[in-house]
Amino acid sequence: MNRKIEAFHQDEESHWVARLECGHDQHVRHDPPMTERAWVLTEAGRRARLGAELGCKRCDERELPAGYVAYRRSAEFTESTVPAGLLSRHGTKHGVWAEIHVLAGTLLYRLRGPFDEEQRLAAGSVGIVLPGVEHEVEPVGAVRFFVEFYRRDDEER
Numbered sequence: 001m002n003r004k005i006e007a008f009h010q011d012e013e014s015h016w017v018a019r020l021e022c023g024h025d026q027h028v029r030h031d032p033p034m035t036e037r038a039w040v041l042t043e044a045g046r047r048a049r050l051g052a053e054l055g056c057k058r059c060d061e062r063e064l065p066a067g068y069v070a071y072r073r074s075a076e077f078t079e080s081t082v083p084a085g086l087l088s089r090h091g092t093k094h095g096v097w098a099e100i101h102v103l104a105g106t107l108l109y110r111l112r113g114p115f116d117e118e119q120r121l122a123a124g125s126v127g128i129v130l131p132g133v134e135h136e137v138e139p140v141g142a143v144r145f146f147v148e149f150y151r152r153d154d155e156e157r
Contacts, residue, residue, distance in 0.1 A: 001114045002053040008046045016040045023065035024058045062128035067153050074147040079139035089134045097150040098129035105143030111135050
């Protein structure tokens with residue numbers, strides 16, 4: 001899935017790394033002849049790429065970014081107490097990831113946008129909510145679940 005570049009920093013070996021809007025980091029090396037990214041060598045070149053998109057394989061694999069911590073947990077919901085907002089298309093705030101934890105029963109979890117897929121979450125399973133990706137849930141009979149939210153550890157609480 002494509003994600004916008006928000007910032008750049010250098011790793012411990014002085015290689016340039018792009019921080020993507022999803023929270024993942026991705027190296028953006030200029031390494032001819034394999035990779036031509038001469039723009040990464042100058043401040044002006046990097047600045048011009050802010051907002052440009054890169055493919056994020058870690059989002060495709062539903063990998064929570066390093067440095068993200070749980071900061072809030074929803075109430076426990078059942079098929080009769082699930083808020084209407086969760087049953088229709090919605091998304092998390094910028095930079096916020098979430099995990100849907102099913103404690104009992106079954107919950108359909110539909111991802112929209114670039115994924116357009118449905119997952120059947122049974123008791124003991126977890127659905128990963130990516131920032132900026134609309135989704136919705138649908139109980140299949142009796143169900144109990146909660147949602148846990150994650151953000152960068154260095155963000156203000």
